[in-house]
Amino acid sequence: MNTVQQSEQAFDKKDSKLVISHIIFAFVALLIGGIAGLLQGLVRSDMIQLPAGIGYYQLLTAHGVLMALIFTTFFIIGFLFSGMSKTLGGKLLPRARTLGWLGFIHMGFGTLVATVMILLNKATVLYTFYAPMQASPFFYFALVFVVVGTWMSAAGMIYQYRYWKKEHKGETTPLTAYMSIITMSLWVIATLGVAVEVIFQLIPWSLGWVEGINIMLSRTLFWYFGHPLVYFWLLPAYICWYVMIPKIIGGKIFSDALARLSFILFLLFSIPVGFHHQLMEPGISPFWKFLQVVLTFLVVIPSLMTAFSLFASFEIYGRSKGAKGLFGWFKYLPWKDIRFFAPFMGMLIFIPAGAGGLINASNQMNAVVHNTLFVTGHFHLTVATSVTLTFFGITYWLIPAMTGRKLTPKMHKLGRMQTWVWVAGMAMMSGAMHIVGLFGSPRRTAYSDYNGHPDAAAWEPYYIIMAVGGTVLFIAVLMMIYNLYKLFTLPKGYEEYPIGEVSDLAEKPPKLFERWGFWVSIVVILILMAYTIPVIDILNNPSGGSKGFVTW
Amino acid sequence: MHIHKLEKIWLVFGIGMLGVFLLILGISTFSYGLEPPSAHQAVNMENLYDTPPFDELGLNKLNDKEYEAILTAYVFGFNTGDEEFTVPVGSTVHFKATSPDVVHGFEIPGTNANMMVVPGIINHVTYTFDEPGEYLILCNEYCGVGHEIMQTTITVK
Incomplete structure (x- = not known):
């Protein structure tokens, strides 16, 4: 009785404020990034021309930075803080919360400065900011603020976790918190690469303190960060899939230990793999490229485990309700429940998305x-659909749980409509991108008919489909913003923060899973193995450094 | 740690497939020479056009139906020397490229010729043109405000 009452307690007010601030900031970034995305789609298909002063590549930079870096990071940190609060003691320790706010302020300040620099056309370098294109030093400083802010938040979460461990000696860490700590560890280790690039290469060079920059080193450091970045987006969605979805459908978590193992494997195999973004580049030998390709593909293993575990949860639940036949359990899933439906569509789309990644x-x-454009189509399925729809699905229960409100059937319906519009828009846009990409149409390129070359003429119908899909997606963004507003006006009540229970058959995870020293050492060994020799090779590059160029 | 029997089958099958797949990739890379473009030769950016091979841009005939094409990718175009490339049908062309300024891309749509053109290093890609036509060469890496106008052609007849 007592526990029931406790679990129905409203979320700690101070914690909700921290979480909601992150979520609202994320959705503002989504809206602005969405406007940029809409305009890009229309320019690329030659439907409109931008009014004087705004460049296509400026929009592209804004879209990439605000969507891929800001929307995701703010949402993830807000969501993970809520899970830490919920599962590690019911509220955040004052110090953890303070670190969270400090992180928020730093990230927010960095975002504002970066956005202003992009709008002033001082940083039209896209979100990959490849040297030797040289943005304003303010842009690089802004990035430092964003990254350092995330480190403060990570420190807050780790502080909360360590305190809990001290108070609960010998107990297994709740799954949500365990997975959150892995996600933030992955992030911290990965951002070290980009931090070194920005602080030791780009900033001194853009300030004119050093003349030349080692281009290959900067690209290698960027992609050391750039690939784990995609797992930083994905793992919070996996937390929802592993922990929250089983609870939402009324089932159990299939295996606690295997869920943890799959997260460990993601931690190990998402970092030493950046070369697969640099396969077409000179200066790295085929052997080291291939080695990192092999390491890249090892994430297939935890992905297979995840797929099995999720569908096992679904099937066990369906059968417990009397489902018959091989796929009869499918009917028993709560299709009308937006908390399930949006993430489920994300999971479904992860199948073609993953195949494209291979x-x-x-x-x-x-x-x-x-x-x-194949690559653009690919990550619009992974991050912009699988991850994003899952984040939307989370938002539908997270906001009411934070604000003491209750989801209504009408809200579920609005959510389902939004999900369908998103999926339809994305199917058109990403589908067209995949196909026209296979024909060779380049990504990150404004409209061009290449002097009337027939190859380029054949791409045009696909651009139209992309523009239509992009417009539908923009409508879906507006619907989501409206839904977010509606979530704050729901009737007062109680909405559950869904934390799944482990199946009775599952056993306790081995203690080894929480020996961080051990796992981080393996990560470091793998990174050194994959990077030491090629990086030495790059450092010995005799061509000298490159000066900066402003080509926009 | 207990693993469900069906999950074991699923994982053994999946990991087995992965092994076969990686083996095929590895064999085709190292035994059949299908390596991604990974040339290693450095070149000085400052006096690029005085440095061989970029002091003589354009096509060099190496053998019957085998050519070397020396070019640079710059903001915003491809420097192919005095004239655009023209080769007979069935020619194998070794493209050697670098950049005097920012990072560019080199792509011939409809073929597997695709590489990054990075200043300070020479990159290579080889392609055999079995079909006649005017092939588009374009830049597929964002390089600045005129990125979308960067193009040249190679004519195969």
Whole structure:
């Protein structure tokens, strides 16, 4: 009785404030990034021309930074803080919360400065900011603020976790908190690369303190960060899939230990793999490229485990309700429940999204798709659909749980409509991008008919489909913003923060899973193995450094 | 740690497939020479056009139906020397490229010729043109405000 009452307690007010601030900031970034995205789609298909002063690549920079870096990071940190609060003691320790706010302020300040620099056309370098294109030093400083802010938040979460461990000696850490700590560890280790690039290469060079920059080193450091970044987006969605979805459908978590193992494998195999983004580049030998390709593909293993575990949860639940036949359990899933439906559509789309990823990373096949719209289509399925729809699905219960409100059937319906519009828009846009990418149409390129070349003429119908899909997606963004507003006006009440229980059959996870020293050492060994020799090779590059160029 | 029997089958099958897949990638890379473009030769950016091979841009005939094409990718175009590339049908062309300024891309749509053109290093890609036509060469890496106009052609007849 007592526990029931406790679990129905409203979320700690101070914690909700921290979480909600992150979520609202994320959705503002989504809205602005969405406007940029809409305009890009219309320019690329030659439907409109931008009014004087705004450049296509400026919009592209804003879209990439605000969507891929800001929307995701703010949402993730807000969501993970809520899970830490919920599962590690019911509220955040004052120090953890303070670190969270400090992080928020730093990230927010960095975002504002970066956005202003992009709008002033001082940083039209896209979100990959490849040297030797040289943005304003303010842009690089802004990035430092964003990254350092995330480190403060990570420190807050780790502080909360360590305190809990001290108070609960010998107990297994709740799954949500365990997974959150892995996600933030992955992030901190990965951002070290980009931090070194920005602080030791880009900033001194953009301030004129050093003349030349080692281009290959900067690219290698960027992609050391750039690939784990995608797992930083994905793992919070996996937390929802592993922990929250089983509870939402009324089932149990299939296996606690295997869920933890899959997260450990993601931690190990998402960092030493950046070269698969650099397969077409000179200066790195085929052997080291291939080694990192192999390491890249090892994430297939935890992905297979995840797929099995999720569908096992679904099937066990369906059968417990009397489902018959091989796929009869499918009918028993709560299709009308937006908390399930949006993430489920994300999972479904992760199947083609993952397959596209395998193609991208395949040593030779990469030559067919590298820097074409195929890649753009790919990550609009992964991060912009699988991850984003899952984040939307989370928002539908997170906001009411934070504000002491209750989801209504009407809200579920609005959510389902929003999800369908998103999926339809994305199917058109990403589908067209995949196909026209296979024909060779380059990504990150404004409209061009290439002097009337017939190859380029054949791409035009796909651009129209992309523009239509992009417009539908923009409508879906507006619907989501409206839904977010509606979530704050729901009737007062109680909405559950869904934390799944482990199946009775599952056993306790081995103690080894929480020996962080051990796992981080393996991560470091793998990174050193994959990077030491090629980086020495790059450092010995005799061509000298490059000066900066402003080509926009 | 207990693993469900069906999950074991699923994982053994999946990991087995992965092994076969990686083996194929590895064999095609190292035994059949299908390596991604990974040339290693450095070149000085400052006096690029005085440095071989970029002091003589354009096509060099190496053998019957085998050519070397020396070019640079710059903001915003491809420097192919005095004239655009023209080769007979069935020619194998070794493209050698670098950049005097920012990072560019080199792509011939409809073929597997695709590489990054990075200043300070020479990159190579080889392609055999079995079909006649005017092939588009474009830049597929954002390089600045005129990125979308960067193009040249190679004519195969």
